Each structure stands twice: as structure tokens, then as C-alpha cells.
Amino acid sequence: MDSPRSAASPDDRSPTSGSIEVTVSSSPKFWPFAGAGAVVGVLVAMFTSLAGDQGGEFSRGSVFGFFAIVFGLAGVLLGCIAYLAVDAVLRRRARRARAVPVDDGDVTK
Numbered sequence: 567m568d569s570p571r572s573a574a575s576p577d578d579r580s581p582t583s584g585s586i587e588v589t590v591s592s593s594p595k596f597w598p599f600a601g602a603g604a605v606v607g608v609l610v611a612m613f614t615s616l617a618g619d620q621g622g623e624f625s626r627g628s629v630f631g632f633f634a635i636v637f638g639l640a641g642v643l644l645g646c647i648a649y650l651a652v653d654a655v656l657r658r659r660a661r662r663a664r665a666v667p668v669d670d671g672d673v674t675k
Contacts, residue, residue: 584666584667585664585665585666585667586664586665586666586667587662587663587664587665588662588663588664588665589660589661589662589663590660590661590663591656591659591660592656592659593653593656594649594652594653594656596646596649599645599646599648599649599652600642600645600646600649601645602645603641603643603644603645603646603648604638604641604642604645605641606641606645607634607637607638607639607640607641607642607644608634608637608638608641610633610637610641611630611633611634611636611637611638612634614633614637615629615630615633616630
């Protein structure tokens with residue numbers, strides 16, 4: 567699998583124009599996917615613990631805590647899988663472009 571390059575190697579430079587061939591792609595952020603998966607997992611745990619019958623041995627709070635850990639981790643796992651799927655789609659949409667260096671030495675502010 568080829569990784570996108572943000573800068574090209576010296577042999578990709580065109581001697582006449584000074585431009586560089588680059589791959590332009592967007593990439594999602596990882597932590598929002600993992601966090602959203604954890605939140606969804608905890609919400610599922612809350613509904614699961616409230617929907618079940620209360621047993622004599624465990625309180626609803628302890629059942630919720632157990633399910634929050636289990637479903638929270640499962641939610642993070644599903645969030646990571648969703649991140650990988652979105653990242654793969656966005657990598658397929660990457661395009662090649664030519665970047666031209668700009669000399670900012672003459673710019674005054």
C-alpha cells in the first residue's frame with residue numbers, strides 16, 4: 567500500500583519549472599472516532615442496565631459499571647474500525663498535483 571507523500575524526492579523535481587509532484591489527500595482525526603465509539607458504548611450500557619431486571623445480588627449501578635467498561639471498549643473498537651474505513655475511502659480519493667515553491671523573501675507586512 568502506497569502512503570501519500572507530502573513532499574517529493576529530488577528526482578521528482580522538474581528542472582525547468584521548479585515544481586514538485588505531491589499527493590493531496592485529507593485525513594480524518596482519530597480521537598473523535600474513538601471518543602464517539604466510547605460514548606455510544608456507554609449509552610448502550612446505560613440502556614442495557616436499566617432495561618434488565620434488578621437481581622438481588624448486584625445493584626443497577628454495579629451492573630451499569632460492568633457494562634460501561636465492556637460496551638465502552640467495544641464502542642472504541644467499532645469507532646477505530648469506522649476510522650480505518652473512512653481513512654481508506656479518503657485515501658482512494660487522493661489526487662496528484664504539482665506544487666510550485668514560492669519565494670516569500672520580498673513580502674513586507
